[in-house]
Amino acid sequence: MESSSEMVPFPLLIESNYRACTIPYRFPNDNPKKPTPTEISWINLFANSIPSFKQRAESDNTVPDAKVRAEKFAERYGEILEDLKKDPESHGGPPDCILLCRLREQVLRELGFRDIFKKVKDDENAKAISLFRNVVSLNDAIEDPVKRLENLVKGIFAGNIFDLGSAELAEVFSKDGMSFLASCQNLLPRPWVVDDLDTFKLNWSKKSWTKAVFFVDNSGADIILGILPFARELLRRGTQVILAANELPSINDVTYTELFDILSQLKDENGQLMGVDTSKLLIANSGNDLPVIDLTSVSQELAYVASDADLVILEEMGRGIETNLYAQFKCDSIKIGMVKHPEVAQFLGGRLYDCVFKYNEVSD
Structure with a gap:
């Protein structure tokens, strides 16, 4: 199920040599009928996520016979993954992270599941909204603009931890929940596995951007306590900010309709976000x-409103690391996210829960 209107390339993307998936699952000389070790590794990663998805689906009270349908989801998606291990070209393969995600969503939707993470998203949004004022006040209290920027970036990483697409984090979350401020303090120390923050800090001091496009990711702390304070800082500097969010639900990602609702709860009666005008948001x-x-x-x-942007930000592991880490743009760009799969950490030569801040500046 995709967007009802015709889809087009993102106008700021340099399409030559573009590959959406960052990690090469196979090479031209690999046997098309035999799965590569990388494909097997990623198929297993998605297989390991089935129990947590099944559990969410079972508790979806909007779907009749949810328990039975959740069992069918687990069986059907598991069979598809096993098929891909036997024949990588089955089910539209060879597999990569986009195909593996798409097949999972297709099975869920065919069985009547539209948004199995709805309840947890609503709960986490409510928690994060209650913390928003405090988080923004702590940022605003930092007088040095560059130090404030660094704190805002750390806030994005801390918000990233609310990711129920990671089997390990889903398990931690179900047991303990997440503490945003503790997560900020417990980030792995710099230098991170990809760390262009110092270069960006220099540019933050000497240049400004007219329009920034954020490809946003998760609900809860990610969007509300990570991205929105950073977006607010850009608005305060006079930058127009576009938040590009999913049309349809997927895992605990925020949709554009949910984002409207979140912002309506955070703005005051004058349409301001804690004293900052949002007319350019x-x-x-x-x-x-x-x-x-x-x-x-x-x-x-999105293509229309973003065509003249001079800063593109792809946020979180799915959009900014597993896909698009090496994407090139006609303007400045940032890929920012936390590494939450061991397979990604190994590929990048970093640690699990390492941070990525990749900044590319385009000369005028």
Whole structure:
């Protein structure tokens, strides 16, 4: 199930040599009928997530016979993954992270599940909204603009931890919940596995951007306590900000309709976000329906409003690391996220829960 309107390439993407998936699952000389070790590893990663997805589906009270249908989801998706191990070209393969995500969503939707993470998203949004004022006040109290920037970036990483697409984090979350401020303090120390923050800090001091496009990710602390304080800081500097969010639900990613609701709860009666005017803040439907994104296929709406942006930010592991880490743009870009899969950490030569801040500046 994709966007109802025709999809188009993201206009700021340099399409030559673009591959949405960062990690090469196979090479041209690999046997097309035999899965590669990387494909097997990623198929197993998605297989390990089945129990947590099944559990969420079972508790979806909007679906009749949810328990029975959740069992069917687990069986059917598990069979598809086993098929891919036997024949990588089955089910539209060879597999990569986009296909594996798409097949999972297709099975869920065919069985009547539209948003199995709805309840946890609503709960986490409510918690994060209650903390928003405190988090923003702590940031605003930092007088040095560069130190404030660094704190805002750490806030994005801390918000990233609310990710129920990671089997390990889903288990931790179900047991303990997440503490945003503790997460900020417990980030792995710099230098991170990809760390261009110092270069960006220099540019933050000497230049400004007219329009920034954020490809946003998770609900809860991620969008509310991580991205929105950073977006607010850009608004305060005079930058127009576009928040591009999914059209359809996927895992605990925020949708563009949910984002409208979140902002309506955070703005005051004058339409301000804790004293900052939001007239230059725009929410756009990206046309996407997955936790990863192929930038050759976005909504016409997003393509239109983003065409003259001079800063693109791809946030979180799905959009900014597993896909699009090496994507090139016609303007400045940031890929920012936390590494939450061991397979990604190994590929990057970093640690689990390491941070990625990749900044590319385009010369005028």
